[in-house]
Amino acid sequence: MNRVLEHTKTKYPIIQAPMGWIARSQLASAVSNAGALGVIETSSGEVENCKEEIIKMSELTDKPFAVNLPLMFLKDDSMLNFCVDHGINFVTTSAGDPSKYIHKLKEANITVYHAVPNLDGAIKAANAGVDGLVVEGTEGGGFKGMEEVGLLVLLQSIKQHIDLPMIAAGGIVDGPCTDIQEIEYSDFPVWCRGMAPITTRIYNLGGMLNMPVSCGGVVVNPGDVVIADDSGVLVLPPEEADQVADEAIARQEKGLANQNRVAAGEKLGELSGASLKVAEATQG
DSSP: OOHHHHHHOSSSSOBOOOOTTTSSHHHHHHHHHTTSBEEEOOTTOOHHHHHHHHHHHHHHOSSOEEEEEEGGGOOSSHHHHHHHHTTOOEEEEESSOGGGTHHHHHHTTOEEEEEESSHHHHHHHHHHTOSEEEEOOTTSOSSOOSSOOOHHHHHHHHHHHOOSOEEOOOEEOSSEESOHHHHHHHTOOEEOSEEOSOOGGGGOOOOOSSOOEEETTEEEOTTOEEEEETTEEEEEOHHHHHHHHHHHHHHHHHHHHHHHHHHTTOOHHHHHTHHHHHHHHHHO
């Protein structure tokens, strides 16, 4: 079983980013209900409001969720004690040394993933006893180090020294990608048109969040459901996702049933109707 799933107890190995003032109960519960791990932020410093948001989670979801503790910005132990007293099972820590609170968190049987921006930070976090890492390359948000190390390079570097489960962002690129060897080595999910020997970083291009984009000629809007595997990428409006998922599951179940019938001796052509069509065409 995927080690991240063992820790998160979720359907998908995805952990929502704990964005200040944004990652509150409405967002976190929606993420948890969708099968990933929602996270309540505390980096805003609004301690009492964040505590209320944690309490609201039990009203909005019965799925696992987590709380982020940005160590550098915690004025005291009140938020830590609140998590312990309220049975929080998963905590992400960031912006500081996890050894400061790791013992108390582990005594409460809380799983701890620490955000790291470089190899040194990853080694220190591992030595402190964290259960996993959130690897943040220079492309990511949040509190990062001064070194501009790309995510793929950082994943590869940490993987060579530390055997801990790691969380990293995937990428879907509307064009060719670079560093294909590093991508394959890191087992990092990327869907793109092909490969290229150059990078666009030299152009110093910026970007925007929550805006429609075009990938492979398909418009992807904020909130769309994106499903990707080795066969390709599927983009669905959220209002269509449940119906399409139900149809896909029904088709998959029918296919498995037909496999069992073929294994029992029935002919595939008769099950699919192909034999009848061939016979009709031959007779005609």
